[in-house]
Amino acid sequence: MGDAELILGQVLSFNGDPLTAGPAAARVEPQGAVLLADGRIADHGTAADLRAGWPQARITDMGDCLISAGFVDAHAHYPQTGIIASWGKRLIDWLDRYTFPEEMRFGDPEHAAAVASRYLDLLLDHGTTTVASYCTTHPASVDAFFAAARARGMRVVAGKTCMDRNAPEGLCDTATRAHDESAALIARWHGQGRATYAITPRFAPTSTPEQLEALGALWAAHPTCLMQTHLGEQTEEIEWVRALYPQARDYLDVYERAGLTGPGAVFGHAIHLTGRERQHLRDSGSSLVHCPTSNTFIGSGLFDMTGLADEGQRIGLATDTGGGSSFSMLRTMAAAYEVAQLRGQALHPAALWWLATAGAARALRLEDRIGNIATGMEADLIAVNLTATQAIAQRSARAEDMWEALFPTIMMGDDRAIAGVWVNGVRR
Numbered sequence: 001m002g003d004a005e006l007i008l009g010q011v012l013s014f015n016g017d018p019l020t021a022g023p024a025a026a027r028v029e030p031q032g033a034v035l036l037a038d039g040r041i042a043d044h045g046t047a048a049d050l051r052a053g054w055p056q057a058r059i060t061d062m063g064d065c066l067i068s069a070g071f072v073d074a075h076a077h078y079p080q081t082g083i084i085a086s087w088g089k090r091l092i093d094w095l096d097r098y099t100f101p102e103e104m105r106f107g108d109p110e111h112a113a114a115v116a117s118r119y120l121d122l123l124l125d126h127g128t129t130t131v132a133s134y135c136t137t138h139p140a141s142v143d144a145f146f147a148a149a150r151a152r153g154m155r156v157v158a159g160k161t162c163m164d165r166n167a168p169e170g171l172c173d174t175a176t177r178a179h180d181e182s183a184a185l186i187a188r189w190h191g192q193g194r195a196t197y198a199i200t201p202r203f204a205p206t207s208t209p210e211q212l213e214a215l216g217a218l219w220a221a222h223p224t225c226l227m228q229t230h231l232g233e234q235t236e237e238i239e240w241v242r243a244l245y246p247q248a249r250d251y252l253d254v255y256e257r258a259g260l261t262g263p264g265a266v267f268g269h270a271i272h273l274t275g276r277e278r279q280h281l282r283d284s285g286s287s288l289v290h291c292p293t294s295n296t297f298i299g300s301g302l303f304d305m306t307g308l309a310d311e312g313q314r315i316g317l318a319t320d321t322g323g324g325s326s327f328s329m330l331r332t333m334a335a336a337y338e339v340a341q342l343r344g345q346a347l348h349p350a351a352l353w354w355l356a357t358a359g360a361a362r363a364l365r366l367e368d369r370i371g372n373i374a375t376g377m378e379a380d381l382i383a384v385n386l387t388a389t390q391a392i393a394q395r396s397a398r399a400e401d402m403w404e405a406l407f408p409t410i411m412m413g414d415d416r417a418i419a420g421v422w423v424n425g426v427r428r
């Protein structure tokens with residue numbers, strides 16, 4: 001342990017899920033320390049104990065900063081970086097007007113590399129150390145993304161978006177090409193370093209049943225991959241799915257019939273669900289990802305966080321860049337709080353923070369590696385300044401406990417709050 005680093009601050013960790021178990025499942029060590037060595041969390045505890053136990057370690061004193069696992073963004077579209085905050089559309093018009101023209105540009109490897117680099121640097125500035133991103137239909141867009149993540153040492157999930165109908169010809173593949181190009185990308189990237197491949201049909205309306213079946217077969221052949229897609233985002237979309245797949249019992253059944261549900265299936269949005277869909281999502285071990293800034297920005301609806309959590313769903317949190325309106329998981333937590341309030345649910349700050357770290361990691365089946373501060377976990381950490389702006393500082397100054405001190409940063413914080421980022425044990 002030659003190059004051990006001891007980070008001092010207020011250390012936040014989880015011994016359970018505060019969303020269902022309550023805030024006691026989160027623990028803050030006010031004068032805490034985390035020991036990093038060889039890219040892992042080697043120890044954590046009180047600053048006094050760790051200083052005594054590891055006298056050779058290099059000390060990084062972050063003062064009163066909160067030391068947390070880095071944020072995990074469980075659903076995003078890196079190719080939409082340049083069209084974030086585009087005005088005036090709902091989902092289907094959004095795709096046609098903004099998304100598809102932008103995604104057409106990603107056949108150019110240089111463009112893809114430039115955007116992937118810019119996007120991942122933006123994420124790190126905002127304290128996000130892992131993301132699950134859609135790419136475009138172009139394999140070059142996937143290569144660019146994984147290469148940019150590897151250059152930064154980041155654990156990421158990504159996959160080629162597959163579409164063989166209802167999209168511009170330049171963005172469409174076929175059932176066979178989707179299968180074969182995805183298979184080649186799995187061979188090139190899945191499990192290499194910190195890369196996880198996700199088989200990625202965009203959503204039911206832009207795939208034929210044949211394409212979904214081909215991707216279901218591919219997933220069955222590569223079960224350690226994830227599968228990511230969209231589900232139940234807008235009511236018009238659900239009507240469209242019903243027209244395109246008249247034999248399906250509901251939207252989820254389209255995926256279910258193709259073998260695209262189960263452990264490692266990650267469904268973005270999941271707002272408008274039938275009882276049968278909710279039951280199958282839970283029973284199959286599939287994951288749901290809440291994208292609150294996107295859901296309000298394009299007018300999709302209000303995710304039922306408490307109801308879904310109480311029935312035992314596996315839930316993560318995400319920006320959904322660029323349908324989502326922020327790169328920040330702090331802003332995303334604030335939006336999750338606001339959306340829940342509109343449903344009469346008040347999410348505790350511990351639950352919000354868990355959703356943005358350990359919960360999102362769990363949704364991606366990465367909870368044994370990232371998303372929490374525990375011995376043996378990979379050392380992706382952030383230091384968060386809880387008094388980063390005047391507006392936040394004047395509120396947190398009168399806080400009577402840790403959560404009251406943290407909540408103003410959740411509601412009003414942005415990249416200025418991120419005082420330090422460590423990726424795989426290396427400070428950025």
Ligand SMILES: [Zn+2]
Nearest residue numbers: 077230268320
């Ligand atoms: Zn999305």
